[in-house]
Amino acid sequence: xxxxxxxxxxxxxxxxxxxxxxxxxxxxxxxxxxxxxxxxxxxxxxxxxxxxxxxxxxxxxxxxxxxxxxxxxxxxxxxxxxxxxxxxxxxxxxxxxxxxxxxxxxxxxxxxxxxxxxxxxxxxxxxxxxxxxxxxxxxxxxxxxxxxxxxxxxxxxxxxxxxxxxxxxxxxxxxxxxxxxxxxxxxxxxxxxxxxxxxxxxxxxxxxxxxxxxxxxxxxxxxxxxxxxxxxxxxxxxxxxxxxxxxxxxxxxxxxxxxxxxxxxxxxxxxxxx
Amino acid sequence: xxxxxxxxxxxxxxxxxxxxxxxxxxxxxxxxxxxxxxxxxxxxxxxxxxxxxxxxxxxxxxxxxxxxxxxxxxxxxxxxxxxxxxxxxxxxxxxxxxxxxxxxxxxxxxxxxxxxxxxxxxxxxxxxxxxxxxxxxxxxxxxxxxxxxxxxxxxxxxxxxxxxxxxxxxxxxxxxxxxxxxxxxxxxxxxxxxxxxxxxxxxxxxxxxxxxxxxxxxxxxxxxxxxxxxxxxxxxxxxxxxxxxxxxxxxxxxxxxxxxxxxxxxxxxxxxxxxxxxxxxxxxxxxxxxxxxxxxxxxxxxxxxxxxxxxxxxxxxxxxxxxxxxxxxxxxxxxxxxxxxxxxxxxxxxxxxxxxxxxxxxxxxxxxxxxxxxxxxxxxxxxxxxxxxxxxxxxxxxxxxxxxxxxxxxxxxxxxxxxxxxxxxxxxxxxxxxxxx
Numbered sequence: 001x002x003x004x005x006x007x008x009x010x011x012x013x014x015x016x017x018x019x020x021x022x023x024x025x026x027x028x029x030x031x032x033x034x035x036x037x038x039x040x041x042x043x044x045x046x047x048x049x050x051x052x053x054x055x056x057x058x059x060x061x062x063x064x065x066x067x068x069x070x071x072x073x074x075x076x077x078x079x080x081x082x083x084x085x086x087x088x089x090x091x092x093x094x095x096x097x098x099x100x101x102x103x104x105x106x107x108x109x110x111x112x113x114x115x116x117x118x119x120x121x122x123x124x125x126x127x128x129x130x131x132x133x134x135x136x137x138x139x140x141x142x143x144x145x146x147x148x149x150x151x152x153x154x155x156x157x158x159x160x161x162x163x164x165x166x167x168x169x170x171x172x173x174x175x176x177x178x179x180x181x182x183x184x185x186x187x188x189x190x191x192x193x194x195x196x197x198x199x200x201x202x203x204x205x206x207x208x209x210x211x212x213x214x215x216x217x218x219x220x221x222x223x224x225x226x227x228x229x230x231x232x233x234x235x236x237x238x239x240x241x242x243x244x245x246x247x248x249x250x251x252x253x254x255x256x257x258x259x260x261x262x263x264x265x266x267x268x269x270x271x272x273x274x
Numbered sequence: 275x276x277x278x279x280x281x282x283x284x285x286x287x288x289x290x291x292x293x294x295x296x297x298x299x300x301x302x303x304x305x306x307x308x309x310x311x312x313x314x315x316x317x318x319x320x321x322x323x324x325x326x327x328x329x330x331x332x333x334x335x336x337x338x339x340x341x342x343x344x345x346x347x348x349x350x351x352x353x354x355x356x357x358x359x360x361x362x363x364x365x366x367x368x369x370x371x372x373x374x375x376x377x378x379x380x381x382x383x384x385x386x387x388x389x390x391x392x393x394x395x396x397x398x399x400x401x402x403x404x405x406x407x408x409x410x411x412x413x414x415x416x417x418x419x420x421x422x423x424x425x426x427x428x429x430x431x432x433x434x435x436x437x438x439x440x441x442x443x444x445x446x447x448x449x450x451x452x453x454x455x456x457x458x459x460x461x462x463x464x465x466x467x468x469x470x471x472x473x474x475x476x477x478x479x480x481x482x483x484x485x486x487x488x489x490x491x492x493x494x495x496x497x498x499x500x501x502x503x504x505x506x507x508x509x510x511x512x513x514x515x516x517x518x519x520x521x522x523x524x525x526x527x528x529x530x531x532x533x534x535x536x537x538x539x540x541x542x543x544x545x546x547x548x549x550x551x552x553x554x555x556x557x558x559x560x561x562x563x564x565x566x567x568x569x570x571x572x573x574x575x576x577x578x579x580x581x582x583x584x585x586x587x588x589x590x591x592x593x594x595x596x597x598x599x600x601x602x603x604x605x606x607x608x609x610x611x612x613x614x615x616x617x618x619x620x621x622x623x624x625x626x627x628x629x630x631x632x633x634x635x636x637x638x639x640x641x642x643x644x645x646x647x648x649x650x651x652x653x654x655x656x657x658x659x660x661x662x663x664x665x666x667x668x669x670x671x672x673x674x675x676x677x678x679x680x681x682x683x684x685x686x687x688x689x690x691x692x693x694x695x696x697x698x699x700x701x702x703x704x705x706x707x708x709x710x711x
Contacts, residue, residue, distance in 0.1 A: 005378065005379055005380060006376065006377070006378050007376070007377045007378075007381075008374055008375065008377070009363060009364070009366060009369070009370065009375040009376075009377065010369070010370070010374045011369055011370050011371055011372055011373075011374075012369040028411060028412055029407065029409075032402065032403050032406040032407075035403075036392060036395065036399075036403055039394075039395060039399065040392060040394045040395065043394045108390075110386070110390070111407065112367075113367065114385045114386045115383070115389050115390070115407055115408065116365050116366040116367050116383070117407070117409070268368075268369050271362065271367045271368040272288065272368055
């Protein structure tokens with residue numbers, strides 16, 4: 001402990017920079033919050049961690065029945081089940097992250113009003129905790145690949161990039177929504193709709209070529225479009241429209257930075273209004 | 275050497291009535307009012323529950339003082355005097371409206387016991403999680419782990435989820451973690467109000483140990499004995515302003531005097547002047563009148579067992595029959611001894627009222643033991659709290675010949691009329707009693 005440590009507490013107004021030093025000082029707490037979320041998520045459930053696998057898997061079965069069997073939506077090459085699952089893995093991560101992180105500040109209101117630490121850890125922690133679920137569903141995906149005898153291509157090396165894209169998109173959205181949720185509880189009701197709409201405007205259950213060419217440019221504005229297309233390219237070797245991917249990844253980065261800034265700006269009043 | 279804490283012109287403004295928020299919030303509220311207005315006109319009711327005009331109030335007003343390293347400072351004052359706001363600013367939970375604080379050392383705050391405890395996690399897991407939340411490093415927690423467990427006396431239940439803990443165990447564990455924080459400055463808010471007496475003593479002992487270890491402590495409490503015991507210096511806050519700064523004993527004396535002068539101002543208490551409302555509630559309660567059973571104004575204390583009549587004047591913001599006034603009596607340890615509430619009245623009125631009202635509460639025989647009681651008063655409208663004032667006034671109960679024997683009751687918290695009779699033990703013979711042995 002050094003006595004040279006000095007800190008000045010002043011009124012806070014307006015835009016604030018990200019305090020990296022403080023984040024470094026407290027990073028252990030972020031790890032603890034992630035660990036806590038992982039530990040308690042499936043406590044007192046019968047199936048436990050299996051839920052992480054079941055959610056995208058059952059969605060995949062339902063979607064392949066409705067869209068592939070009944071509506072005759074075709075994949076862009078691989079078996080439809082594999083195709084849908086490759087899209088659902090990042091999508092489930094995104095939708096669960098947004099749902100959980102947007103509610104995270106409210107759910108942890110005693111932490112917000114009784115102790116100090118970088119507040120961004122709360123929504124970020126709930127996003128990072130879901131990475132475990134993502135990893136588990138990727139394992140199931142590997143099993144499906146073996147079952148369908150679908151080969152892995154060198155494109156799989158791209159996976160970390162798209163994974164990062166998914167984390168940035170989910171965190172950015174989560175940061176903005178969680179901060180808004182403190183003042184406007186409307187967010188709680190809006191998020192389920194947004195997530196549901198998102199599933200249909202993102203090429204999760206249909207291939208990009210179903211989208212008219214003139215609309216494809218707009219898809220870049222959807223941060224998850226690039227991630228989903230990218231995941232399919234990396235995992236199944238599907239053809240990728242790099243233009244959409246590039247714009248979409250840029251959107252993710254911008255969303256994340258905007259999320260950080262908006263969160264930092266609104267953070268000062270959390271304890272007073274939560 | 276520079277002071278370890280320098281507080282300069284610290285002020286904090288809150289907005290009453292409406293929630294604090296960005297402009298958009300008000301815009302939305304405006305929309306909401308527009309939309310709900312036609313409905314409320316139709317139904318003849320105000321659609322919004324007790325909303326009042328946007329008012330601001332200063333929870334802390336231009337407070338400045340220094341704390342030297344190693345000082346143990348007691349912060350005292352009534353509820354709403356700004357103590358918690360001061361601690362929240364020092365702990366960086368909320369930011370001041372103006373002024374600044376310079377902190378020269380690692381500061382840890384303990385505003386609540388067990389913040390971040392998760393019921394589903396085991397005792398062991400919670401020690402680590404709570405420690406990290408309070409700002410301890412993992413290595414530090416590991417180093418103190420055995421001490422923490424021993425202090426909390428929960429060895430056998432370490433791997434049990436804390437939701438199965440008794441409330442005593444829970445509090446012990448939570449305090450144990452906090453007590454092993456090793457900051458240079460420790461900020462503690464009223465956490466000792468929990469737990470049983472033995473554990474409170476243990477906590478006080480631990481706090482004393484901490485302060486003797488040369489650490490700087492800021493301690494907020496209503497427990498004057500604890501403040502006197504632990505602190506060398508005391509500051510008194512009143513309505514957000516620093517009123518007194520000096521030795522702990524003098525500060526306590528000052529505080530107690532200020533309480534009694536405020537309660538001695540006669541039988542009518544203007545609640546607008548008190549203005550120390552627990553939260554951002556509407557100032558609907560106006561005044562309280564204290565009368566004896568014979569409708570005489572009560573200026574001095576109340577002899578034990580005599581009649582007490584309390585009239586509460588208040589405003590109803592809208593037409594309703596669903597309102598309730600409550601009066602609570604707390605002893606000097608802030609424990610609730612007795613609650614009187616108009617919902618307990620069996621012959622309740624059903625009339626709908628609006629505007630200024632008076633509810634009169636009659637207690638035929640006030641049997642709390644002699645001493646001082648803090649009176650809390652509150653108003654519920656449509657089953658939700660509309661206004662509440664902690665410590666609105668102190669009421670003093672005096673010794674009297676309650677039992678009519680010339681003997682003054684000396685123990686317990688209240689008196690009850692009771693009878694004793696000497697009865698001939700019928701049936702039981704002395705020999706039977708012997709064989710029973």
